[in-house]
Amino acid sequence: MLKDLWSSLAESLVSLGEIVHFLLRLIVNVPRALLRYDLIVEQIFNAGALSLVIIMLSGLFVGMVLGLQGFQLLQRFGSEEALGTATAIGLVKELGPVITALLFAGRAGTALASEIGLMRATDQLSAMEMMAVDPIQRVVVPRFLGGVIAMPLLAAIFSMIGIYGAQLIGVQIMGVDSGSFWSQMRASVDFVDITEGIVKSLIFGVACSLIAVYEGYNATPTAEGVGTATTRTVVLSAVMTLFLDYLITAMFL
Amino acid sequence: MDIPRGRVTAVMGPSGTGKTTLLRLITRQVNADSGTIVVAGQKLESLSRSDLYVLRQRMGMLFQNGALLTDLSVFENVAFPLREHTALPERLIRQLVLTKLQAVGLRGAIDLMPAELSGGMSRRVALARAIVMDPEILIYDEPFVGLDPISMGVILRLIRRLNDALGLTSIVVSHDVQEISTVADVVFLLSGGKVVAQGTPQELHSYPSEIVRQFMGGLADGPVPFHYPAPDYFHELLDRPGET
Numbered sequence: 198m199l200k201d202l203w204s205s206l207a208e209s210l211v212s213l214g215e216i217v218h219f220l221l222r223l224i225v226n227v228p229r230a231l232l233r234y235d236l237i238v239e240q241i242f243n244a245g246a247l248s249l250v251i252i253m254l255s256g257l258f259v260g261m262v263l264g265l266q267g268f269q270l271l272q273r274f275g276s277e278e279a280l281g282t283a284t285a286i287g288l289v290k291e292l293g294p295v296i297t298a299l300l301f302a303g304r305a306g307t308a309l310a311s312e313i314g315l316m317r318a319t320d321q322l323s324a325m326e327m328m329a330v331d332p333i334q335r336v337v338v339p340r341f342l343g344g345v346i347a348m349p350l351l352a353a354i355f356s357m358i359g360i361y362g363a364q365l366i367g368v369q370i371m372g373v374d375s376g377s378f379w380s381q382m383r384a385s386v387d388f389v390d391i392t393e394g395i396v397k398s399l400i401f402g403v404a405c406s407l408i409a410v411y412e413g414y415n416a417t418p419t420a421e422g423v424g425t426a427t428t429r430t431v432v433l434s435a436v437m438t439l440f441l442d443y444l445i446t447a448m449f450l
Numbered sequence: 451m452d453i454p455r456g457r458v459t460a461v462m463g464p465s466g467t468g469k470t471t472l473l474r475l476i477t478r479q480v481n482a483d484s485g486t487i488v489v490a491g492q493k494l495e496s497l498s499r500s501d502l503y504v505l506r507q508r509m510g511m512l513f514q515n516g517a518l519l520t521d522l523s524v525f526e527n528v529a530f531p532l533r534e535h536t537a538l539p540e541r542l543i544r545q546l547v548l549t550k551l552q553a554v555g556l557r558g559a560i561d562l563m564p565a566e567l568s569g570g571m572s573r574r575v576a577l578a579r580a581i582v583m584d585p586e587i588l589i590y591d592e593p594f595v596g597l598d599p600i601s602m603g604v605i606l607r608l609i610r611r612l613n614d615a616l617g618l619t620s621i622v623v624s625h626d627v628q629e630i631s632t633v634a635d636v637v638f639l640l641s642g643g644k645v646v647a648q649g650t651p652q653e654l655h656s657y658p659s660e661i662v663r664q665f666m667g668g669l670a671d672g673p674v675p676f677h678y679p680a681p682d683y684f685h686e687l688l689d690r691p692g693e694t
Contacts (some may be wrong), residue, residue, distance in 0.1 A: 316520075324517035327477060327510075328531045328579075335534070445653040 219411050222333060225335075225342050230338040242345025244406075245350055251298060251304055256355040259292055260284065260362025266373045267363065277373045280381035284363035285356075289386065289394040293356035295442050298401035301348060302434030306409040309340050310430040313413030314423035337360040337410050337423070344406030354397035393449045400441055405434040451638060451645060456614050458620040460630045460651075463640035464665065464674050470644065472640070473591055476621070478502055482489060503666045507535060510580030511589040516572035518564040518579070524551070525560045528579045535583065549580040554608060570601025577608060579618065588612065590622045594629055602626075606633050625667055631655075639665060641674070 230237070246450050313336065316322050323333040341449045360382075367373040409430045415427035453459045461469050474480045475487055478494045487494040492505060518527050528547045532538060538546075551557045554574040566573060571591060580588060590609065594602050610633050613620045624630050630637070631651035637649040639654060639662055647654055647662045656667055664672030680686070 209491075282463065319520070320513045320515060320517035321519055323479060324511070324513055324519075325599075326479060327506060328583075329506040330531070330534045331503075 211326075215415075216411055220413070222340055223407070226331070226334045226338045227342065229358075230334055230342065231358060233339070236335075237346070239343050240339045241344075241347050241357040243308070244301070244340075245345045245347030247300060248304045248347070248351060249298055249354070250431035252351045252355050253358050255296060255300055256293075256358035256368075257362040259296060259355075260288065260314065260359030260364075260388050261366050263287060263292075263359065263367030264371070266272075268367050268373065277367075277371075278377035280303040280363065280367045280373050280383055281360075282385045284367075285360055285382045285386050286390055288356040288363075290397075291442070291446075293352045293359065293398035294394055295438060297348065297352040297355045297398060297400050298405055298438040299435055301344070301351065301401075302409070302431050302438070305347070306343060306405050306430045306434050307427045309344065309406070309409040310416070311423055311427045313337065313340070313410060314387055314416035314426045317414065317416055318418040318420075318423060319393055333414075335358035337414055341406045341410050345402040348402030348405070349395055349398040354395065356394065380419065389449070394443070395443065397445050400445060401438050404437045408433045408437065411440035451648075453619065453621060455552060455619050456613075457616060457635040458609060458622060458633055460634035460637045461621065461623045461640060462625055462627065462630060462665070465625065467640045468643045469625075469640055470591060472623070473511075473589055473623055477506065477509060477589065490663035500615075501531060507531075507583055508585055509587045509589065510583070510585035512573065512576050512580050512591065513590045514595055515569075516564075516565075518572055518576055520564050522564075523560075524556070524562050524564070524575050526568070527564065528574060528582050530579065531583050546582060547578075550582050551575075553581070553612070554578045555604070567596055568601075570597050570604065573597070573605060574608070577605075577612075581612060584616070585618065587619045587621070590620070590624075592624055593622065594624055594626045602629060609633050627668065641665075 236421040264280065267280050267283045267287075268277060271279055271283065272293060313322075316332075316336065322336065325332045364378060366373075368375045368378050412430045412433070413423075427448045454559050460471060463469050471480070475482050476489060476494075478486065478487075478497070480496060489505065492501075494502075504560065518524075519530065523543075525547055528550055529543050532543050532546060533582065546558070548557060551560060556571060556574050557576065559567065559571060559575070564575070567575065593605050593609070597605065606629055609620060609622060612618060620665060622634065634651055637647075637651055637654050638645050641661050647657050648657060649657070654662060656661070657666070657674060661673040663669070664674060670676050
């Protein structure tokens, strides 16, 4: 049993090493890829703009739930006016980046992994190699950067709409005073809170995009292989997001 | 193996004998374990990545399924190498693409997407893309697989015409004996990872070797056995698993 444990540990270390090596390859290629900014803009559109509807809808509902639950809880202590602060901090620091990352993995991550995996399966990547075009630089890096740039923007939009949703329930329906909702929020949400949210969503962006392009690029070139790569993208991204979330939260304390 | 310049060279052999691997070696998509490969006077294994890319610009390769970029139109697919490697004005790119598509007979399909093309058409578009940078060497990986006789005839004629008109060196990997005999100048026959025969197609048809005769004649059994290695047939039929 110990032997099995050891070999599975060794295997995970090897695959971690491979992912880090892949990340370094991407980073080396970033400067040249930046020259082709049109490709990156296209990928920001694919990963970002096309995820907007799902992000905005989810943000609205999460905010509305926060408004309801927060109001219920705060009412017990007679401090409903703190609803604005509570929801804003919860959204900006935690829920915004985390849920955005989870939704991103499901919507954009799977699209990236299966697209690159299918390109591999249909020899498109080999064909590029043969045309003396580096697929890492032409295909992978723009998609990776697109994801990294899109994630903080999506998280910001998610938090904004979430706060609007909380306000909709708390102020418009439950009758919390509008002035104190906003002023308490402005008084107690610090720059550090916002920074934490931005740092988180940036790191989640790197992690989720890296996992998606890595899984796609290294997919077994069969229908089953592409399917497995897509599934692994979602599972790994979700686990990594929650794990990293804990680490970053601990670091900011 | 010496592949002559300016000719159509065919590499034939049974499935799984290493033909595609040979192509991957010539283009250094995989590295050789031992031995040396010299392409256009350059030793492949000593080339850096950037030198390899420079060399690859002098090569064109036609993949088995065409390998067109599915998110780009026919025009953009053929223009792809030009856009990546040159800074030509749009007008010139358009003219080059039109000439190459005219050569493969698909100028009319310029605005179609790869998903709208038939198998033979995709391969012709891929061929146009492979010659758009005016390569010196053109490599075809199983160009006839899954094509109807008409498309096959078209591709065959194109291989010969392009080779002669553009002064290319063509390497065709295939196991279609009849088709390749009509187009190839030199044939190498591989079996088990080794060259077992070489010569003109006519010479190979009368080659004094069992394996060559089996392959050229399409015989089911011979040095390449019909049966995959297995335990004795009758024993296996009479065997009752689970009983002693």
